[in-house]
Amino acid sequence: MTTVIFEDEAVALDADVAGDSLWVRSPELARTLGWELKPEGLCRGPLCMPIAATERADLLRADGGIDLVALARRRGQAVVHDDARSTWVFGPPGTQRSETVRSLVAPDFALPDLDGRLHRLSDARGRKVLLASWASW
Amino acid sequence: MDLPVWQALYDELSPKGFTVITVAMDSGGADDVRSWITDAKPAHPSLIDRHHVVAERYDWVNVPSIAWIDEDGRIVRPNDPGFAGEYFRNMMEPDFDYQAMMLEYRRMRDGYLDAVRDWVANGAQSRWALTETQLRERLAAPNADHARASAWFRLGTALHERGRRDDAQAAFAQAKALRPESWNFARQAWHLEETGKSGGSEFWAAVKALGDRPYYPRHEL
Numbered sequence: 001m002t003t004v005i006f007e008d009e010a011v012a013l014d015a016d017v018a019g020d021s022l023w024v025r026s027p028e029l030a031r032t033l034g035w036e037l038k039p040e041g042l043c044r045g046p047l048c049m050p051i052a053a054t055e056r057a058d059l060l061r062a063d064g065g066i067d068l069v070a071l072a073r074r075r076g077q078a079v080v081h082d083d084a085r086s087t088w089v090f091g092p093p094g095t096q097r098s099e100t101v102r103s104l105v106a107p108d109f110a111l112p113d114l115d116g117r118l119h120r121l122s123d124a125r126g127r128k129v130l131l132a133s134w135a136s137w
Numbered sequence: 138m139d140l141p142v143w144q145a146l147y148d149e150l151s152p153k154g155f156t157v158i159t160v161a162m163d164s165g166g167a168d169d170v171r172s173w174i175t176d177a178k179p180a181h182p183s184l185i186d187r188h189h190v191v192a193e194r195y196d197w198v199n200v201p202s203i204a205w206i207d208e209d210g211r212i213v214r215p216n217d218p219g220f221a222g223e224y225f226r227n228m229m230e231p232d233f234d235y236q237a238m239m240l241e242y243r244r245m246r247d248g249y250l251d252a253v254r255d256w257v258a259n260g261a262q263s264r265w266a267l268t269e270t271q272l273r274e275r276l277a278a279p280n281a282d283h284a285r286a287s288a289w290f291r292l293g294t295a296l297h298e299r300g301r302r303d304d305a306q307a308a309f310a311q312a313k314a315l316r317p318e319s320w321n322f323a324r325q326a327w328h329l330e331e332t333g334k335s336g337g338s339e340f341w342a343a344v345k346a347l348g349d350r351p352y353y354p355r356h357e358l
């Protein structure tokens with residue numbers, strides 16, 4: 001099993017590592033990360049990323065495998081892995097920061113408190129918020 | 138520590154439509170922060186960010202870093218060190234004036250808290266609310282090296298959680314090389330390597346090596 005952290009969601013999936021490619025079969029990708037291969041492209045929920053005929057060879061393999069690295073490259077995600085290629089991190093899409101600069105909307109997040117209860121920034125909508133970081137170190 | 142200051146500010150200003158959210162950049166999780174949070178008895182959301190997600194989204198490189206966000210969820214100020222100053226930098230020198238540091242700390246703290254009060258009272262009319270042009274100047278544009286640095290850091294935390302401490306430090310080294318100005322990366326990695334190292338001789342040597350440069354980016358206020 002390969003550990004994949006995709007936009008901060010950590011999943012264990014059955015993948016075929018070949019060089020800098022990470023091939024995941026279509027049903028496995030749908031089951032773990034919600035990406036589905038449809039006639040209109042690779043889709044996650046209502047959003048689809050079209051695949052041009054010239055890109056098919058990069059992204060798709062005859063046995064139904066999809067290269068997660070090629071997918072991430074298309075979306076402008078940073079991709080890194082450990083030496084053993086057993087743990088991979090796919091960062092946020094490249095558009096995330098430029099969208100913040102454009103919209104000036106504060107990026108949302110969901111984090112736990114000491115009791116494990118999740119809080120979102122958007123829970124505070126309607127109030128002014130001072131968001132402050134600190135650390136024990 | 139800042140938590141009691143933020144909780145007092147929350148007590149004072151929460152009746153005026155204001156809240157504080159504090160976020161601990163601590164990959165050690167609840168175990169590393171429990172005593173600090175328990176002592177401060179926060180009534181505001183006091184959260185734990187093992188993977189420094191907030192630092193990534195807001196492009197913060199050190200603690201404390203502070204953002205102001207208005208009622209509609211829009212950024213008012215994206216990235217201030219608050220009342221963290223340069224006053225601590227010579228702390229290890231034999232002739233260090235501790236009282237002078239505390240005076241400077243209080244002066245900066247009181248000035249900063251007054252600025253927050255002014256914003257809470259006056260909103261967009263506050264002199265401390267940035268214009269859209271100023272905001273766009275201060276918000277970092279996308280940077281491929283920074284994005285990779287964050288991904289390496291995230292990998293380091295994942296490996297550390299699985300007990301692969303050496304592999305984790307190798308990943309942190311990649312993050313630090315791509316983003317040497319990030320004290321968050323450097324100090325968190327030191328702390329995970331060995332408790333106390335984040336404030337040890339390596340830290341003070343790195344501060345000294347800054348020379349005339351500021352500890353981390355600072356705008357007016």
